[in-house]
Amino acid sequence: DGGITQSPKYLFRKEGQNVTLSCEQNLNHDAMYWYRQDPGQGLRLIYYSQIVNDFQKGDIAEGYSVSREKKESFPLTVTSAQKNPTAFYLCASSILRDPYEQYFGPGTRLTVT
């Protein structure tokens, strides 16, 4: 069964704590992405990676960090420097050629109090 998995589905943390969200894909896609979605809003790109051991900042990278040690995995760490971390986080992957359709995981809802 091919696809993208994200865990956990719900995550609760206290303010000031770092938290890592998991994203794994078995689609053999080279590119992976992290998005943030706030209630009733669209998706904003946090980080993306096109190859192992390389990643680039997206539009809202401040307060986040990522790693890409394996092709299949692209974990996102929400650090205590992120001022408003409560949101829905979506991971996606794609091949690196036209049409660049993205495949999404089920998302992780992070609540920080």
Added chain:
Amino acid sequence: SQQGEEDPQALSIQEGENATMNCSYKTSINNLQWYRQNSGRGLVHLILIRSNEREKHSGRLRVTLDTSKKSSSLLITASRAADTASYFCATLRGGAGNMLTFGGGTRLMVKP
């Protein structure tokens, strides 16, 4: 900045009616994609239309593209309660082939 902007932001219709959502974008595109998101879930790719196409069909979905107006529309015919979801358009960012920019979405509610 948002490349694609959907209109309306919210739409409520009765089952059996047609639903039309519009998307405007700012720069030239290679293709435009539409995605669907059920509440609290990930996005699912629905349909893609290329810049040299004007219309495309897939089941009850019809997408049009007007590159002169930088706009696209998604029509869902004979809507069902199960079509209730948010719908997003996405365009490839210029200069970075694999990067998509998503609009704010249209929240569609289909009442049974």
